[in-house]
Amino acid sequence: MRRQIIHRARLVDPLSGKTTTGSLVIADGRIVQIVEAPLDAPLPANLAGLAGETVVDAGGKVLAPALIDTYARLTGPIFEQQARLEAELRGATAGGIAHLVVAPDTDPPLDEAGLVEMLLERARRAQLAQLWPLGALTVGLKGVQLAEMARLAAAGCFAFAQGDKAVRDSLALFRAMQYAASFDFPVWFTAADPDLTLPGGAHDGVIAARLGLPPIPVAAETVAVSRLIELAREAGVRLHLVHLSSRRSVELVRRAKAEGVLITASVSVLHLTMTDRDIGEFDANTHLLPPLRSSEDREALAAAVADGTIDLITSNHTTVGSDAKALPFSESAPGAAGLVTLLPLALRWGEAQGLTLAQTLAPLTSRPAQLLGRSDLGCLSVGATADLILFDPDQPWVLDETTLVGPGRNTPWWGATLTGRVVQTWRNGEVVYRDSAIKT
Amino acid sequence: MTRLQLTPDGRLHHLLTLEGLPESLLMHIFQLADSFLEVSARSVKKVPLLRGKSVFNLFFENSTRTRTTFEIAAARLSADVINLNIATSSTAKGESLLDTIDNICAMMADMLVIRHASSGAPVRIAQHLAERGLNHVHVLNAGDGRHAHPTQGLLDMYTIRHYKRDFSQLAVAVVGDVLHSRVARSEIAALTALGVPDIRVAGPKTLLPQGLDALGVTVTCDLNEALDGVDVVMMLRLQNERMHGSFISTTAEYHECWGLTPERLKRAKPDAIVMHPGPMNRGVEIASSVADGPQSVILPQVTFGIAVRMAVFTLLAGIGQGERS
Numbered sequence: 001m002r003r004q005i006i007h008r009a010r011l012v013d014p015l016s017g018k019t020t021t022g023s024l025v026i027a028d029g030r031i032v033q034i035v036e037a038p039l040d041a042p043l044p045a046n047l048a049g050l051a052g053e054t055v056v057d058a059g060g061k062v063l064a065p066a067l068i069d070t071y072a073r074l075t076g077p078i079f080e081q082q083a084r085l086e087a088e089l090r091g092a093t094a095g096g097i098a099h100l101v102v103a104p105d106t107d108p109p110l111d112e113a114g115l116v117e118m119l120l121e122r123a124r125r126a127q128l129a130q131l132w133p134l135g136a137l138t139v140g141l142k143g144v145q146l147a148e149m150a151r152l153a154a155a156g157c158f159a160f161a162q163g164d165k166a167v168r169d170s171l172a173l174f175r176a177m178q179y180a181a182s183f184d185f186p187v188w189f190t191a192a193d194p195d196l197t198l199p200g201g202a203h204d205g206v207i208a209a210r211l212g213l214p215p216i217p218v219a220a221e222t223v224a225v226s227r228l229i230e231l232a233r234e235a236g237v238r239l240h241l242v243h244l245s246s247r248r249s250v251e252l253v254r255r256a257k258a259e260g261v262l263i264t265a266s267v268s269v270l271h272l273t274m275t276d277r278d279i280g281e282f283d284a285n286t287h288l289l290p291p292l293r294s295s296e297d298r299e300a301l302a303a304a305v306a307d308g309t310i311d312l313i314t315s316n317h318t319t320v321g322s323d324a325k326a327l328p329f330s331e332s333a334p335g336a337a338g339l340v341t342l343l344p345l346a347l348r349w350g351e352a353q354g355l356t357l358a359q360t361l362a363p364l365t366s367r368p369a370q371l372l373g374r375s376d377l378g379c380l381s382v383g384a385t386a387d388l389i390l391f392d393p394d395q396p397w398v399l400d401e402t403t404l405v406g407p408g409r410n411t412p413w414w415g416a417t418l419t420g421r422v423v424q425t426w427r428n429g430e431v432v433y434r435d436s437a438i439k440t
Numbered sequence: 441m442t443r444l445q446l447t448p449d450g451r452l453h454h455l456l457t458l459e460g461l462p463e464s465l466l467m468h469i470f471q472l473a474d475s476f477l478e479v480s481a482r483s484v485k486k487v488p489l490l491r492g493k494s495v496f497n498l499f500f501e502n503s504t505r506t507r508t509t510f511e512i513a514a515a516r517l518s519a520d521v522i523n524l525n526i527a528t529s530s531t532a533k534g535e536s537l538l539d540t541i542d543n544i545c546a547m548m549a550d551m552l553v554i555r556h557a558s559s560g561a562p563v564r565i566a567q568h569l570a571e572r573g574l575n576h577v578h579v580l581n582a583g584d585g586r587h588a589h590p591t592q593g594l595l596d597m598y599t600i601r602h603y604k605r606d607f608s609q610l611a612v613a614v615v616g617d618v619l620h621s622r623v624a625r626s627e628i629a630a631l632t633a634l635g636v637p638d639i640r641v642a643g644p645k646t647l648l649p650q651g652l653d654a655l656g657v658t659v660t661c662d663l664n665e666a667l668d669g670v671d672v673v674m675m676l677r678l679q680n681e682r683m684h685g686s687f688i689s690t691t692a693e694y695h696e697c698w699g700l701t702p703e704r705l706k707r708a709k710p711d712a713i714v715m716h717p718g719p720m721n722r723g724v725e726i727a728s729s730v731a732d733g734p735q736s737v738i739l740p741q742v743t744f745g746i747a748v749r750m751a752v753f754t755l756l757a758g759i760g761q762g763e764r765s
Contacts, residue, residue, distance in 0.1 A: 200558075206651030210459065212559040212586030212625055215649055281441055281567070282560030326538050326568075328558035330585070 091406020105163025200330025337408020593626030
């Protein structure tokens with residue numbers, strides 16, 4: 001049994017909310033021992049490394065469960081090019097993400113068991129982050145014919161979704177939910193009414209009015225949220241709403257939860273840290289779905305994650321090539337890369353909300369683990385899977401060519417100074433990322 | 441956009457939008473336009489200020505009228521004018537916007553006059569020129585999507601100045617399809633910058649964007665309310681594609697509710713002027729008797745437009761900048 005000993009760490013457990021200091025021992029892919037000790041205490045004799053064992057001096061940095069990012073799009077030729085897929089996964093582990101939920105709107109979409117198996121096999125081969133594919137709810141995400149959900153689940157899909165493609169036909173949507181409920185599969189939906197969501201648009205407010213961008217009203221989201229909640233309630237399906245963007249939607253979700261609807265929700269970290277004002281001079285990297293909304297919306301979302309109305313924070317990562325962004329705002333492809341900025345931006349949100357580190361990390365670790373039904377993830381306890389990150393929450397760094405890992409340059413935070421940097425990431429006890437710029 | 445279109449010492453580098461331009465710069469443009477108005481009245485309508493300069497008219501969206509006025513303005517300054525109708529050329533062959541710009545710059549362009557269907561396209565182009573270090577090339581926005589049409593805004597202000605002199609006492613109504621109008625956005629920006637105290641905007645709610653009131657205007661759906669005692673009425677064109685679908689019911693009803701008729705115009709001050717950026721839909725947003733009536737200044741707007749565009753060209757070329765007080 002080859003052990004890894006990480007000592008002089010600040011141990012942050014989002015599940016219990018506890019922060020201590022001391023050492024943590026990994027063996028056979030699991031956390032096997034946690035020893036509390038002051039940061040300046042020497043390594044306990046019984047933990048002193050044997051030959052062939054690794055001892056990491058954390059130097060007072062934070063050791064926490066690795067992140068579970070519950071929504072990212074894998075764009076580009078991921079089925080054709082192993083390198084492309086690996087580049088994305090390398091971005092994930094550099095961002096401290098060991099588990100990545102993948103939207104079904106890949107090219108081609110995840111509507112066949114064979115495709116899902118191929119994707120998972122390729123990801124396994126990469127030995128980086130673990131993928132959690134969302135299966136297509138309908139064939140080709142067209143919203144008409146139900147996909148083979150049972151077969152997709154057997155291939156590795158844990159829930160079903162439509163990506164950004166809404167099901168216009170309410171009867172088809174209702175039946176898809178009922179069918180998923182037959183197997184107790186959850187359904188995950190982004191909420192955007194397809195008629196009200198004008199392409200290339202921005203939040204219907206003063207910025208869209210000034211810049212002359214097609215306005216997307218808040219109702220584009222609330223109409224869809226209400227429809228999904230009502231149908232899911234009747235269908236008896238577990239509903240997860242992906243990427244809320246508005247204060248009104250928070251109220252709808254809060255009410256549904258109070259009424260006992262089986263509903264959870266997420267928000268992208270960009271919507272916790274940015275508003276439509278950040279569009280600035282038509283920055284195409286702020287062209288997002290859902291659109292960045294007002295500061296009032298941002299504040300309501302930020303408070304809703306803190307009070308648990310919104311369960312999860314995601315990266316909403318989408319790599320878009322420079323050609324597709326080198327266009328006027330409305331013609332550019334929507335989406336921002338977000339794997340390496342997930343942690344620093346979440347830290348920014350947590351600090352603004354006055355949260356502890358454990359509370360800040362919960363929507364990225366313990367809460368998604370619960371939603372995925374994996375009590376061995378997202379916590380720092382003996383017996384848990386050794387998916388871990390070591391990070392310095394106070395280290396400032398600039399996102400540029402020298403620090404970027406992964407393909408995604410299309411971020412509104414390009415060139416910005418971020419605070420909080422991942423030093424090392426483990427999955428199943430194996431080191432899957434180590435910051436080359438920092439000695440540990 | 442201020443950083444992009446003004447040099448650190450406040451000179452005009454590109455003209456992308458009127459938002460953020462100081463009043464003193466607008467006034468300077470008007471003074472320059474005054475001198476060019478005289479040139480246009482001569483029998484030999486030409487001055488050699490832009491001799492040897494190449495002005496490229498890049499119209500990614502069809503327009504005959506605006507392109508012609510830019511062409512005339514550049515020609516009267518003795519510039520070489522090259523018209524590219526991109527709507528039917530390179531982009532139709534799949535060339536990207538920025539590749540087209542790089543090619544034009546390789547032809548040693550000095551100024552790019554750009555019309556594009558997407559809001560922000562000239563901004564993107566100006567950013568691209570900065571990234572490439574092509575700081576000798578100037579962008580003149582000739583209308584981008586719904587964002588801005590700064591020379592139209594300038595010529596409208598020039599027209600108001602001609603008839604009303606003092607902006608600080610005026611009440612102005614902007615009427616019609618504000619949602620889709622780059623002209624309205626530039627007019628509102630300029631009226632605000634020039635200190636007009638009472639700016640009213642009227643139209644059906646389907647054609648008024650949210651957040652307009654945050655731009656410092658009074659918003660109403662009632663045209664009568666908008667017209668009461670105003671000095672200037674600026675009508676907006678109702679584009680053909682808005683006449684169907686869910687923006688308005690019928691053009692007849694639109695005319696009844698938001699069209700400028702002689703009866704309605706009586707609510708404005710007796711000496712109020714009526715403006716329209718053209719082309720007009722007679723009988724829709726404006727009655728013929730108003731368009732051709734004594735209060736209409738629609739044709740002078742066109743004449744002034746050439747002088748104003750000449751002024752902008754010379755400023756962008758770095759001529760006449762030093763005369764600012």
